[in-house]
Amino acid sequence: MLETATVEPGTPAMLAGFDHARLGHDHHIVFPDLTLRISQGERIALLGRSGVGKSTLLDALRAQLGDQGAWCPQANALVPVLSAYHNIYMGRLAHFSRWQNLINLLRPNRACWQEISALAETLGLDGLLRRQVDQLSGGQQQRVAIARALYQKRPVFIGDEPVASVDPRQGARLLELINERHHTCVVALHQRELALAHFDRIIGLDDGRIIIDAPAHELTPNDLDVLYAPD
Numbered sequence: 590m591l592e593t594a595t596v597e598p599g600t601p602a603m604l605a606g607f608d609h610a611r612l613g614h615d616h617h618i619v620f621p622d623l624t625l626r627i628s629q630g631e632r633i634a635l636l637g638r639s640g641v642g643k644s645t646l647l648d649a650l651r652a653q654l655g656d657q658g659a660w661c662p663q664a665n666a667l668v669p670v671l672s673a674y675h676n677i678y679m680g681r682l683a684h685f686s687r688w689q690n691l692i693n694l695l696r697p698n699r700a701c702w703q704e705i706s707a708l709a710e711t712l713g714l715d716g717l718l719r720r721q722v723d724q725l726s727g728g729q730q731q732r733v734a735i736a737r738a739l740y741q742k743r744p745v746f747i748g749d750e751p752v753a754s755v756d757p758r759q760g761a762r763l764l765e766l767i768n769e770r771h772h773t774c775v776v777a778l779h780q781r782e783l784a785l786a787h788f789d790r791i792i793g794l795d796d797g798r799i800i801i802d803a804p805a806h807e808l809t810p811n812d813l814d815v816l817y818a819p820d
Contacts, residue, residue, distance in 0.1 A: 603629070604627045604631075605627045605650055605654060606627065607623045607624060607649065608624055610623045610624075610649070611623075612642070612646065614648075618797075620642055620646070620797050620798075621797055623646075623799070625792075625799065627775065629772065630772055630773055631789065631790055632773070632790065633775045633776070633792055634778050634783075634784035634787075634790070634792070634805070635777040635793075635794060636784055636792070636794070636816050637794035637795055638816065638817055641794045641797075642794050643777035643794060646794070647775065647777060650747060650775060657743055657745050658746075659741040659742075659746050659771070660741075661737075661738035661747070661749065661751045663749035663750045665730055666734070667722045667733060667737075668722070669721065669723035671722065672718060672719050672720060672721055673718050673719075673720055673721075673729075673733045674697060674702065675693075675694065676722055676734075677709070677733060678697075679737060680736075680737040680738060680740035680741040681740055681741060681742070702718075705718065705736070708736050708739060711766060712736050713759075714729065714732055714733065714736065728754045728755045728756075731751065731752070731753070731754040732755070734751070735748075735751055735766075735767070738751075739767070744771065744772050744773060746771040747774075747775050748775075750778065750779065751776060752764060752783070757780065757783065760780065760783055761783060761787065764783060764787040765787065774788070776788070781813045782810060784805070785805050785808060785809075788805050789805050790803070790804060791803055791804075791808055791813070794816075800815065800816070801813070
């Protein structure tokens with residue numbers, strides 16, 4: 590079951606909100622009473638252990654934002670037998686007709702190929718666009734998933750562990766690129782150092798509650814230890 594609160598009218602800075610919302614999946618309620626405001630221009634990192642509700646919250650946010658949100662899922666959701674190019678192109682399937690998409694599957698559109706090639710180069714995927722994604726490494730597949738989200742060209746980036754399969758240095762570079770291309774970002778992470786360095790607001794989740802909601806510059810890695818303390 591997934592119940593999201595209606596976005597309240599008012600300040601233009603308001604992007605999405607949850608007012609005492611019950612969020613969950615099937616019959617399992619993860620957040621029995623969630624109140625949260627997200628504003629335009631914020632870069633928010635969601636932190637917490639696996640299973641505390643980060644993905645549930647991102648799913649609810651996606652439902653509110655609709656086609657404003659560019660989605661990068663945790664499991665990548667790539668089509669293994671298709672090339673990296675075609676997986677990235679899928680980010681904008683809805684922008685083209687069914688006939689154009691079919692032709693592109695057989696013979697890549699020149700303009701789309703050039704645009705995707707330029708994007709792939711910024712992500713270190715140059716030379717790999719024709720390769721099936723099941724022949725790529727885990728880190729390369731994750732960059733393909735990020736490229737697909739960036740290719741959607743939507744104002745808000747929503748990512749569920751988008752840099753989990755790359756090293757911290759690559760993760761930092763990818764987060765910089767994501768932030769450069771999106772006015773607003775909401776990203777679930779496990780790497781607290783990356784969260785503090787690349788986001789301006791930290792939301793920490795535990796047991797269906799928000800236990801940290803503070804500007805990143807007011808926090809240290811030690812302040813975040815409470816989110817990962819054993820039960």
